[in-house]
Amino acid sequence: MPMPDHLTPERWLAQVFSSGEAARGGIVKRQIADVDRIAGRDAFLAEVERRGFQAVQNGRHYVVFCNAWPIRRLR
Known part of the structure; x- marks a missing residue:
């Protein structure tokens, strides 16, 4: 699948890690x-x-x- 011209690796990484879930300390x-x-x-x-x-x-x-925060595997 080709990448859109506007989506650079840097822009994609910024989007992933600036999501609301990431900002709240959640999981992506x-x-x-x-x-x-x-x-x-x-x-x-x-x-x-x-x-x-x-x-x-x-x-x-x-x-x-x-x-x-620590990660603990439960099972």
Whole structure:
């Protein structure tokens, strides 16, 4: 799928991490294929780290915890 000309990797990353859910310290989820296609894994994870967030991979998704609170697996 081609990328629209106006959607740069930097703009996409800014949109993901400035969402209301991210601003509230919540969770954002993105498909790995979309991350790789639009921004690249390294740039995505660098932005997660720069913001002090945490990310996990589950199946075909990255789940980003937009806070620095501990993550505890329950099951």
